[in-house]
Amino acid sequence: MTQTSYTVQARDGQARLGVIRTPRGEIRTPAFMPVGTAATVKGMMPENVRETGADILLGNTYHLMLRPGAERIARLGGLHRFMNWERPILTDSGGFQVMSLADLRKLTEEGVTFRSHVDGSKHMLSPERSMEIQKLLGSDIVMAFDECPALPADRARIAESMALSMRWAARSREAFGDRPGHMLFGIMQGGLERDLREESAKALVSIGFDGYAVGGLAVGEGQEAMFTCLDYAPGFLPEDKPRYLMGVGKPQDIVGAVARGIDMMDCVLPSRSGRTGQAWTRRGQVNLKNARHADDPRPLDEACSCPCCRSYSRAYLHHVYRTGEMIAGMLLTWHNLHYYQELMQGMRGAIAEGGFADWEAGFQQVFEAGDIAPL
Numbered sequence: 334m335t336q337t338s339y340t341v342q343a344r345d346g347q348a349r350l351g352v353i354r355t356p357r358g359e360i361r362t363p364a365f366m367p368v369g370t371a372a373t374v375k376g377m378m379p380e381n382v383r384e385t386g387a388d389i390l391l392g393n394t395y396h397l398m399l400r401p402g403a404e405r406i407a408r409l410g411g412l413h414r415f416m417n418w419e420r421p422i423l424t425d426s427g428g429f430q431v432m433s434l435a436d437l438r439k440l441t442e443e444g445v446t447f448r449s450h451v452d453g454s455k456h457m458l459s460p461e462r463s464m465e466i467q468k469l470l471g472s473d474i475v476m477a478f479d480e481c482p483a484l485p486a487d488r489a490r491i492a493e494s495m496a497l498s499m500r501w502a503a504r505s506r507e508a509f510g511d512r513p514g515h516m517l518f519g520i521m522q523g524g525l526e527r528d529l530r531e532e533s534a535k536a537l538v539s540i541g542f543d544g545y546a547v548g549g550l551a552v553g554e555g556q557e558a559m560f561t562c563l564d565y566a567p568g569f570l571p572e573d574k575p576r577y578l579m580g581v582g583k584p585q586d587i588v589g590a591v592a593r594g595i596d597m598m599d600c601v602l603p604s605r606s607g608r609t610g611q612a613w614t615r616r617g618q619v620n621l622k623n624a625r626h627a628d629d630p631r632p633l634d635e636a637c638s639c640p641c642c643r644s645y646s647r648a649y650l651h652h653v654y655r656t657g658e659m660i661a662g663m664l665l666t667w668h669n670l671h672y673y674q675e676l677m678q679g680m681r682g683a684i685a686e687g688g689f690a691d692w693e694a695g696f697q698q699v700f701e702a703g704d705i706a707p708l
């Protein structure tokens with residue numbers, strides 16, 4: 334009895350409709366996971382994140398181990414209770430963020446030693462320590478500890494890094510042990526090299542995981558290269574396990590990934606954009622900083638049912654952003670997360686009905702036509 338499962342409910346082309354079941358609730362896939370970096374989705378109350386339709390949040394091991402510390406969160410009852418989110422949480426392994434944020438990193442076979450970007454204190458992450466931290470946090474979906482080179486990188490570097498990540502994947506599996514109710518995902522690496530991706534997938538499948546991530550994308554390669562990789566990489570992974578594309582992305586990236594067989598995604602974009610005056614709508618990106626909105630009484634999107642669009646004008650959003658009011662980031666984050674979840678719901682409905690290709694064409698047409706004309 335593992336108490337977790339994944340079921341594919343419908344297929345349409347490569348796109349899949351499914352559900353991941355955990356003791357903390359079901360995750361409808363394709364799923365978008367808002368990012369709660371430091372035990373909060375910035376600017377949002379957890380119950381409001383849930384209202385947008387999110388079934389699961391992502392937490393960051395690197396940030397939480399530094400502040401407030403994994404042991405402290407465990408003493409306080411675990412991450413769910415600490416941040417008041419009782420539904421599933423996926424935590425990353427910390428590997429990617431150590432490489433992108435920490436100072437004075439030293440990479441060895443054992444793991445990575447580094448200094449905190451916050452206060453310079455010295456820390457270590459290894460497969461074993463990453464599994465321990467994610468257990469202390471109480472994560473429902475735990476990610477294997479891996480290393481991810483920035484692209485472009487030469488083939489030798491990508492091959493060497495992938496081989497290390499596969500050895501770390503085996504150590505992660507061993508350290509994770511048997512934890513009913515919790516899932517462990519392996520992470521495929523291999524950059525944009527098809528044969529390395531296949532080799533990585535085979536190594537992971539032979540170790541055996543509850544789900545598989547396509548790692549090492551959305552690291553500077555561009556959408557075309559990412560889609561080329563996604564044209565084949567998901568096909569190397571088992572049909573009966575969820576597939577997670579890490580750190581993606583813009584709405585067009587998300588739709589393209591689902592079309593290629595991806596089931597789960599996460600990205601800071603909707604919340605980060607919200608704090609910088611940027612909205613994502615079915616008509617593309619809208620910059621509320623722009624003076625064209627100063628006298629515009631219309632909502633951001635008249636068809637959106639989020640609190641931001643129901644009750645506030647573009648003129649108001651422009652004003653509160655320009656004056657630095659906190660509510661600007663709160664309203665735009667709420668709208669953006671709502672839009673992202675509606676996007677996922679739209680795709681799930683289309684896959685269920687076998688109409689994904691038409692849905693995708695309609696999405697692209699409206700998205701690319703852009704925002705409504707100024708008044």
Ligand SMILES: [Zn+2]
Nearest residue numbers: 637639642668
């Ligand atoms: Zn809205």
